[in-house]
Amino acid sequence: MSSLTIPQFPAYQFQITLFQNVSNAETIRSKIADLSYAFIDPKLIVSQEQLYSAIYKALIEQKYNRLRTKTLHSECLFCLGPTSNIGDAFKKFGIKDDSRELICLKVINLSDNNDVKEDLDGIIDGERIVFNDDNLSKFYDRELIRKTYKLDKHFVPGNTEELSRALVNAIQLRGL
Amino acid sequence: MSQELVDQVSKYLTPAIPIEPISQGAEAVVFTTTIHPYLPTINEKQKFIIKYRPAKRYRHPIIDRSLTKHRTLSESRLLAKLYQIPGIHVPKLIACDPYNGCIWLEFLGEDLPDAFGFSNLKNFLWMHASENQNPYGDIVRETLFKVGEQIGLLHWNDYCHGDLTSSNIVLVKKDEKWEPYLIDFGLGSTSNLVEDKGVDLYVLERAILSTHSSYAEKYNEWLIEGFSEVYKSNGKQGAKKLNEVMKRFGEVRLRGRKRSMLG
Numbered sequence: 250m251s252s253l254t255i256p257q258f259p260a261y262q263f264q265i266t267l268f269q270n271v272s273n274a275e276t277i278r279s280k281i282a283d284l285s286y287a288f289i290d291p292k293l294i295v296s297q298e299q300l301y302s303a304i305y306k307a308l309i310e311q312k313y314n315r316l317r318t319k320t321l322h323s324e325c326l327f328c329l330g331p332t333s334n335i336g337d338a339f340k341k342f343g344i345k346d347d348s349r350e351l352i353c354l355k356v357i358n359l360s361d362n363n364d365v366k367e368d369l370d371g372i373i374d375g376e377r378i379v380f381n382d383d384n385l386s387k388f389y390d391r392e393l394i395r396k397t398y399k400l401d402k403h404f405v406p407g408n409t410e411e412l413s414r415a416l417v418n419a420i421q422l423r424g425l
Numbered sequence: 426m427s428q429e430l431v432d433q434v435s436k437y438l439t440p441a442i443p444i445e446p447i448s449q450g451a452e453a454v455v456f457t458t459t460i461h462p463y464l465p466t467i468n469e470k471q472k473f474i475i476k477y478r479p480a481k482r483y484r485h486p487i488i489d490r491s492l493t494k495h496r497t498l499s500e501s502r503l504l505a506k507l508y509q510i511p512g513i514h515v516p517k518l519i520a521c522d523p524y525n526g527c528i529w530l531e532f533l534g535e536d537l538p539d540a541f542g543f544s545n546l547k548n549f550l551w552m553h554a555s556e557n558q559n560p561y562g563d564i565v566r567e568t569l570f571k572v573g574e575q576i577g578l579l580h581w582n583d584y585c586h587g588d589l590t591s592s593n594i595v596l597v598k599k600d601e602k603w604e605p606y607l608i609d610f611g612l613g614s615t616s617n618l619v620e621d622k623g624v625d626l627y628v629l630e631r632a633i634l635s636t637h638s639s640y641a642e643k644y645n646e647w648l649i650e651g652f653s654e655v656y657k658s659n660g661k662q663g664a665k666k667l668n669e670v671m672k673r674f675g676e677v678r679l680r681g682r683k684r685s686m687l688g
């Protein structure tokens with residue numbers, strides 16, 4: 250599990266876990282409404298930078314504009330997308346019944362002592378691996394990303410870093 | 426920069442993000458910081474740019490907020506679009522908060538040797554005009570040519586900078602050479618008007634002329650060589666468009682002369 254805090258928003262902590270060889274995605278999906286997590290499909294995630302930039306965006310929206318979804322969990326999922334279509338973002342960035350890999354994002358409100366901590370291992374049948382760019386590179390789908398984020402056809406990223414930068418741009422500017 | 430303004434920005438960013446003021450313009454204030462807005466610190470020496478558009482008290486608050494949002498977004502959008510054009514060098518956009526008029530950018534450039542200051546084009550040319558340096562050396566010619574190429578790429582793709590001074594061109598050292606990056610798109614726009622392009626070229630020509638008058642002629646020639654190269658590499662149509670831009674550039678220059686004679 251990786252832990253992240255955003256300097257500008259010290260009230261929250263984000264815990265991120267990457268799973269592979271997941272065998273019960275369908276069951277997880279059926280319980281999603283009762284679980285306070287965001288489950289993200291790594292097919293569209295190329296870097297830590299990309300996910301963290303969406304988290305930052307969600308926090309800015311929450312504090313200075315408004316949440317477009319019900320919780321900070323769902324807002325992070327929504328903020329990963331390049332458009333303002335919530336349903337579309339959930340469908341694309343959320344896990345599918347046949348997902349074999351998933352990213353599990355947990356937002357902890359540090360001032361809220363009643364935060365329930367479910368046991369992820371009781372929920373997910375799969376293997377934890379380190380959430381880093383190396384592991385993410387095994388799962389992402391370049392073409393699907395190009396299409397989802399509508400990247401310019403002349404733009405040919407030379408490496409993951411360049412691709413990630415274009416996605417951060419799209420995320421920071423979404424809906425604005 | 427007033428303490429009040431620094432305090433206002435510090436309050437927004439929280440004490441977790443220390444800021445160092447580096448410039449104040451009419452529109453925005455610029456700071457550096459060592460903290461990334463959302464990535465863990467990997468290197469204590471890392472630096473980032475925070476560009477903040479403070480509220481203007483003389484404007485109605487609602488109008489002010491909407492203008493700030495609009496300008497912050499417009500600059501960020503340009504940076505995002507330009508990044509996807511092969512060959513164009515602009516700073517990396519890290520984060521954008523249009524509600525507070527705040528943009529985070531990658532820090533570019535470095536300090537030049539011998540106290541010549543920050544590595545923008547202006548200071549670079551000063552350095553090479555100084556004693557024991559060759560103002561017409563290969564490194565100067567090559568760098569100015571590349572600056573011209575950057576502007577050529579920008580214009581060829583129908584973008585204009587709007588404030589093309591020699592401080593808004595930052596040089597980044599790569600393998601002993603300098604790569605020019607265009608910064609400050611606060612007045613930038615998409616435009617296919619030869620007038621806007623002619624004005625961009627004229628503004629830069631004036632900037633070079635006023636700071637390096639003895640060498641300006643050669644410098645501007647090298648700039649235009651680089652600029653033209655981009656257009657010429659686009660065949661017949663490129664050559665035709667280059668002609669149109671150059672013609673207008675000449676007209677803008679003439680207008681400028683007349684104005685200064687009157688003034």
Ligand SMILES: Nc1ncnc2c1ncn2[C@@H]1O[C@H](COP(=O)(O)O)[C@@H](O)[C@H]1O
Nearest residue numbers: 448455474516530531532533592608609
């Ligand atoms: N990305 C950057 N990297 C380094 N310095 C910058 C950057 N952006 C702005 N600056 C500095 O801040 C000054 C004012 O920025 P601006 O308001 O964008 O023109 C510039 O003249 C530069 O010296």
